Amino acid sequence: MARSLAWEDGSVVAVDQCALPHDYRELRLRTVDEVIDAIKRLAIRGAPAIGVAGALAVAISAELHTVDGRCDLDAVLADARRIADARPTAVNLSWAVDRVLTRLDGGAAAVLAEALAILAEDEDRNRAAAANAAALVLRLCERRPLRLLTHCNTGRLATVAWGTALGTIRALAEAGHVEEVLFGETRPLLQGARLTAWELAEAGIAHRLCVDSAGPAALAAGMVDCVLVGADRVCANGDVANKIGTYSLALAARRASVPFVVVAPVSTLDPTLATGADIEIEQRSADEVTAFGGVAVAPAGTAVFNPAFDVTPTDLITAVVTEQGVFG
Numbered sequence: 230m231a232r233s234l235a236w237e238d239g240s241v242v243a244v245d246q247c248a249l250p251h252d253y254r255e256l257r258l259r260t261v262d263e264v265i266d267a268i269k270r271l272a273i274r275g276a277p278a279i280g281v282a283g284a285l286a287v288a289i290s291a292e293l294h295t296v297d298g299r300c301d302l303d304a305v306l307a308d309a310r311r312i313a314d315a316r317p318t319a320v321n322l323s324w325a326v327d328r329v330l331t332r333l334d335g336g337a338a339a340v341l342a343e344a345l346a347i348l349a350e351d352e353d354r355n356r357a358a359a360a361n362a363a364a365l366v367l368r369l370c371e372r373r374p375l376r377l378l379t380h381c382n383t384g385r386l387a388t389v390a391w392g393t394a395l396g397t398i399r400a401l402a403e404a405g406h407v408e409e410v411l412f413g414e415t416r417p418l419l420q421g422a423r424l425t426a427w428e429l430a431e432a433g434i435a436h437r438l439c440v441d442s443a444g445p446a447a448l449a450a451g452m453v454d455c456v457l458v459g460a461d462r463v464c465a466n467g468d469v470a471n472k473i474g475t476y477s478l479a480l481a482a483r484r485a486s487v488p489f490v491v492v493a494p495v496s497t498l499d500p501t502l503a504t505g506a507d508i509e510i511e512q513r514s515a516d517e518v519t520a521f522g523g524v525a526v527a528p529a530g531t532a533v534f535n536p537a538f539d540v541t542p543t544d545l546i547t548a549v550v551t552e553q554g555v556f557g
């Protein structure tokens with residue numbers, strides 16, 4: 230299927246997620262700073278996608294800092310730190326950077342080979358996780374066809390191809406099991422309205438957009454058979470960081486006795502953090518909330534709380550599903 234990220238002629242080629250849904254265009258990023266900028270402004274976003282882009286950026290750095298066959302390791306390590314820090318919550322970014330750094334002794338070519346391996350693995354891992362999750366959903370839910378609720382964008386745009394939670398929805402839809410997908414707009418940056426709506430239309434899957442606060446209401450009204458979301462980090466105890474708004478859906482799903490399933494590749498698991506309390510939650514700028522499409526929607530100077538993610542405690546999660554199986 231179409232790929233959202235690629236490596237061509239020494240450049241990271243990525244679908245520009247800031248331009249959708251109005252414009253489908255690709256970015257060509259040739260420098261470390263261009264990749265960092267694309268990750269920070271969410272032109273490349275979604276945990277697996279920023280991991281792949283970060284790994285390729287380290288390869289760009291290793292090539293740049295190699296002169297007469299000798300690689301300046303300190304310079305590459307400094308770039309790698311800046312890349313890993315571009316967004317702190319999704320562990321896939323630091324995981325991918327650390328993975329390619331293990332090949333630094335082999336020189337720039339070895340670093341690039343490792344980054345390309347991460348790129349190449351992504352679709353198969355997503356498809357395997359999605360197949361595991363789809364089988365679980367069919368076991369958990371009796372009603373056919375299914376009415377599914379998702380949040381943010383976890384599809385091909387958030388990965389290299391296929392997607393995680395949205396990949397599960399693709400798998401279920403291909404098998405003829407999906408009646409409708411409901412999804413929240415995902416304020417403030419509208420990954421649901423802009424990206425998930427675009428992907429579901431592209432895939433020909435029936436869908437309806439709602440404001441974020443309508444998701445819990447839909448669950449309470451019996452409109453949803455299963456909630457499927459992705460993850461940015463899964464802690465050792467099973468707590469999950471994901472896009473802000475995930476926690477309220479999990480609470481509402483529990484109240485309505487609806488399964489709440491998290492789908493993510495193994496690279497999203499972080500056994501080094503005991504619980505969600507240890508996760509660094511990215512705080513983003515106030516103007517994402519005080520303005521909408523460049524038009525102010527709050528009085529100038531209004532103080533803002535704008536966390537990009539929240540933490541859903543493990544006891545609200547029916548299962549975390551990866552390419553290696555079902556946990557929970």
Ligand SMILES: CSC[C@@H](O)[C@@H](O)C(=O)COP(=O)(O)O
Nearest residue numbers: 274275276383387459460471472
């Ligand atoms: C397969 S993507 C999983 C998560 O990264 C996704 O649910 C999410 O929270 C994305 O947040 P974003 O801030 O858009 O990068």
